[in-house]
Amino acid sequence: MSEQEISQFERQRQEKLSAIKELGIDPYGGRYEGSEAAFDVKGRFKEDDQTQRAKSAGRIVLLRDIGKLIFITLRDWSGTIQVGLSKSLLSGQWGLVKLIELGDIIGAAGQLGKTKTGEITIWADEVTILSKSLMQPPEKFHGLADVDMRYRQRYVDLWANPEVMPLFKKRSDIVACIREFLRGRGFMEVETPMMQSIAGGAAAKPFITHHNSLDMDLYLRIAPELFLKRLLVGGMEKVFEINRNFRNEGLSRRHNPEFTMMELYQAYGDYNVMMDLTEELISFLAGKFCENNQVQFDDMKIDFGRPWRRAKYSELLKEYSGCDINDIVAIRKKAKELGIDEMGMDDAVVINEVFEATVEDNLINPTFVMDYPAAICPLTKRKKSDPNYAERFEMYIAKMELANAYTELNDPAVQEENFHHQLRGQHDTMAKMDEDFITALKYGMPPAGGLGIGIDRLIMVLTGATSIRDVVLFPLLKNVVRE
RNA sequence: GGGAGUGUAGCUCAGUCGGUAGAGCAACGCACUUUUAAUGCGUAGGUCUUGGGUUCGAAUCCCAACACUCUCACCA
Secondary structure, three states, rough: OOOOOOOOHHHHHHHHHHHHHHHHOOOOOOOOOOOOOOOHHHHHHOHHHOEEEEEEEEEEEEEEEEHHHHHEEEEEOOOOEEEEOOOOOOOOHHHHHOOOOOOOEEEEEEEEOOOOOOEEEEEEEEEEEEOOOOOOOOOOOOOOOOOHHHOHHHHHHHHHHOOHHHHHHHHHHHHHHHHHHHHHOOOOOOOOOEEEOOOOOOOOOOOEEEOOOOOOEEOOOOOOHHHHHHHHHHEEEEEEEEEEEEEOOOOOOOOOOOEEEEEEEEEOOOHHHHHHHHHHHHHHHOOOOOOHEEEEOOOEEEEOOOOOEEEEEHHHHHHHHOOOOOOOOHEEEEEEEHOOOOOOOHHHHHHHHHHHHHHHHHOOEEEEEEEEHHHHOEEEEEHHHHHHHEEEEEEOOOEEEEEEEEEEOHHHHHHHHHHOOOOOOOOOOOOOOOOOHHHHHHOOOOEEEEEEHHHHHHHHHHHHOOOOHHHOOOOOOOOOOOO
């Protein structure tokens, strides 16, 4: 279909638009003051008070025309409210009233009352058209079901499917609570570069862009870690950042190429401090946003009740794969059984492959996995008691990695060595040495605990949404090729 | 990138053995001042994702492309 060609529906709506203009009315409205959220109007309604008035604005999502009386359901960001348009109350405006239709945005004011059937209703004595809709809205009962269209036209999805707006409101509330919680504990929010000349702090393929006047290639950041640690060097003691990371990798139910990460650093702390903080923060959120501290997620019932399990990496490996972490022969045998191509992989990588293949699917309730093999943790301080292991934990919920934390490595010599050391079998390693970060460490970084929490995934487990695309307003999609 | 599935009216979906397409909602017309997915009667609406092929004949069978979903791979 060519773009010039407009549908019969759009043509019909254009005619109504013209008819509204002919009445001398601007079909696109303007400032509209004094309107109240539908939710609030319903909340303050009193049974036998005849003097109540209300004024609301929103989109018409249902319309029942009974001749000289029209019932309309208006939806705004807070919910819906019924408006009754009666010819006897609106005789002067009846010409306009008969021209409005599903999808239009209107304002209405009048006495607040109830209908015979008990529905709280604004009996309008004044109606204002605020925006004429030229497009046909989706089916009123099923809404917009086509997932592709829901993501491409989120601006329709948000009002056509009633559960969508509350979900994104909840996301906003959760993020606000995280900020409130952290600020309450003395953390300072900062913003560090999203465009970096060296994409460091994680092992992932970056997106590349170019700055013209500096004639310089830049990477969209894969993590803020190395910049936040520079702030520790600078003397900030408790910092956090909530912002986007970008990773040039595959998409899935759990992966969007741009995703929101909360990273925080606390000077003089360690990974045990981070563990307590993680448990307290997420428990606080679960208590606030989840009924009975539980969430149904797919076929899993997640229980956020404390205390959360804290188990060693080696312990979980033993529990679910049957292998002792020190018995590399048995682990390689297990890897073969699992179909992992372990030839040419370093031991630590094979162990981690087996771990991921056997353990992850069992981690449903919040679980801290502690003490990772040091070889796969280049930014982490090793355990004093056993330098083969690093003071790192990952926290899992519903088989997903939600958080990752370290006792941060602050020895510049060890850090430099780790940057140089490449593990065979790992596709991406720290691509380029960040010399300036090493310089920063040489000035002295206080010992610290650091934590990263994947915000999108956290929203998923707190709301029961099983696809990251349901908690991201505009997830990345392929372009539709237009002829 | 691999595998499986899906793509039909503006939307939600049927479509049997291969015989040129159906419903509900929305739209248009008429009626209706207490509806709740309002109702009743009537009208109109389709390049069956796109391009090839098989066939007398394709929404239906085959091939390819495109998009989406699930899944695997990738993903400290």
